[in-house]
Amino acid sequence: KKRVGVLISGSGTNLQALIDATQDPSRRIGAEIVLVISNNAGVEGLTRAQRANIPTKVLSHKDYPSRQAFDASLHASLVSAGVDIVCLAGFMRILTGEFVKGWRGRLLNVHPALLPSFKGTHAQRQAIEAGARVSGCTVHFVEEAVDAGAIIVQEVVPIEANDTVDALTERIKLAEHKAFPRALQLLATGKIELGDDNRIKWL
């Protein structure tokens, strides 16, 4: 089984979906979560990990003099836990090129829109304001350019008449809880890899 580290910043609902999926042998994800790191202390995601008996660590970016130093500390913690694959599950920090390079092909993020549309923050609001009739979520390999990495799984959700950002956000979250475990399974079971051309290679 591949050893997974999950980085969080908040409530950890995607972490919970990954815990539930990896702990259910019938789902055959091929991965186990061995470490959860939060850059914020006291968040609900840490409680979720502890409840599942998964080791946790708080590394606050505020305790480091630079983005490089923070990322080096993240990297060292992941390496010492023997992590193979890193999942960003609501982790709200932009990672340095150096960190991203060190985990090339082994670092996944979930974004609340159908990339390459609506990159960046407030993606749900962007979709509503654009008048789109569908949005969704994207699980992608992380590259240095934010939200630009190769797409692994997407899940579509409707945008309803008179939809609100909050209602759409909740609908997209449910889609993320399906998409993220599927993407992790594809990588952990060797169905995909990140090709030298930075595109998905289906094996």
Ligand code: 3YE
């Ligand atoms: N880093 C790189 N490439 C990626 N991090 C994430 C995805 C991704 C990545 O594809 N290189 C917005 C965060 C965006 C932002 O400006 N964050 C601030 C801090 C804000 C805070 O602490 O609340 C910052 O300076 O990093 C994960 C998703 C990042 C979301």
